[in-house]
Amino acid sequence: MCGISGLLNFTDRNIDADKIIREIIKIQDFRGPDDNGKWKSSCGKVLFGHNRLSIIDLTLRGKQPFISIDNNFTITFNGEIYNYKEIKNELISKKIKFKSDTDTEVIIEAYKFWGLEFLQKLRGMYAFGIWDNKNKKLILARDAFGIKPLYYSFKNGVCYFASQVKSFRAVNDISSSKSEAGIVSFFMWGHIQEPYTIYRDIKSLDKGSCLIIEINGNTKNIKFADIKREIIEANDLKFNNHNEKIEFLKESVEETVKYHQISDVPITFLLSSGIDSSTIVSSIKNKENCNALTLDLDADNFEYDEKFLAKKTANLNSIPHVIEKISLNEVKFLIDQFFKNMDQPSNDGLNSFLISHIAKKELNSKVVISGVGGDEFFFGYPSFERINKINNIMKFIPNLKIVDDFFKKFLYSFLKRKKLNTKISGIYSYGRNLENTFLLQRSAFLEHEFEEMISPETFKRGLEEIDMGTQLKQDIKEIKNTKLSIMYLEIKYYLCSKLLKDLDWTSMYNSIEMRTPLVDFFFFKKILPLLKFNNDIGKKSLLDIVKPKVPKELYNRKKTGFGIPHRKYLNIYSGKKINYQNSLKDWSILSYKKYIENNF
16 A cells, blocks of 8 residues: 556656656655655656555565566556455466566556456556556556545646645646635535546546556546446346355355455454444454454444444454544544645545544554445445435425425525524425435535535536536436445445545555455445345345354444544534534534645
């Protein structure tokens, strides 16, 4: 796990490329404090930078940027390829030679042998740049779920790329002008929806895609992994009974957990009192060099108390378990650090920031495993039931503009003044179809709520650019099943653009690699037929596969997630009064304000 950077100058302009890459390496130091390196092509047009966090092959043979054994290919790579040994053995059988034990070299040799088809073989999380000196082209690629970030910018005849948005501060040519689409996206979702960023000149490479830039500046984008297409095209698997389904799911979970344990350093499993992390811990076969960590956020509030059930799960699985509590004084300091180092505005990520800090401070962890992804894949969110109910009710209510205006203006003002749930003011307008009701459920603010927070020009231009209504409708156009439609929207708009993005920067700020066994494209494709054609498979099915190894209380426990007591933390940090019934709205406003203060 690392930080990557690079540039391709496809003009005759003279730029201080060495200085730019040196500065990016410095900015991204916490992503890879073990080592760093810089490489320049023989033509002088390409420069790569790298910050290394050593996980696999801890020797200097793993130093990056990594040059192939024939000196024709160079890579800067961030991530892990969990099946690299299998791919390597396949290549060795074809007489391919290697000079290291790294997964990095496997990527290069696989590309040389199979061309871009090799991307279908990679099981892992990754973002990388490869300079193909034989064909004079730069290849940028990102994994299927976008677990690892990759940002890029084309400016004045140069393509720049890096692991963080903030890294582009090193490039004077790249403007700090804010993106209207990015601003509107933040207030709509509580994060900035990809491919936008907070900056107009910087974009995020689409997940599961490969961008090819030739030395003359010509570009080509290839989509090699498509989540939506997998959902649509998944075929049924025939099982004789329910027990066979559970056994298939058990084998699939154990397989992905095993792959995600590939490491030359110890592994820490994050263990809450929820189903996902408990299932992962209970699916470990090899517990050597493993431990579990539980964060005690608020011992006075049972809703956030993870200790009791987490401890029982750890004991049932005989895994060393540590419970750590953060004092309120430390929380205030860490919230300040969180805002100062936030890569882009987001109303999420503090939970992973805090536990990553504790994992590094108390356990000196380098690799941490999270249970994120279970709710999206196994229909765990309230949206999977609630959206359908709202749509069924609203189809009997006439759609009248005068009533819509009343809800958005007068009812909204009343609800806000009385500190009641302001989203009620959006039900009449947004509750009539699946895509709009999803936006109602997931939004930080609805359009009529945040219009007053930004300038009319920004509001208008941003809305036009993101065109959210059309986009959401297009997203689910070919998916016939309601639950699968919601699954895809949750994956695209919440898991990929929010949770995974925040997991990356918050863990990497603490020099920690965060792994997600349930968010694995091979695992996802394997279990899709089970999820698509069997209504009896859901979150409780995960408990069924580890039934003797988890507390019985998990079956009846109310879903809470790995939450943050935002109301309490707002009082601790800012001392300001709460303006909304849902304190996450106040947290969103504070997050955006602090980001602007720290970065503009």
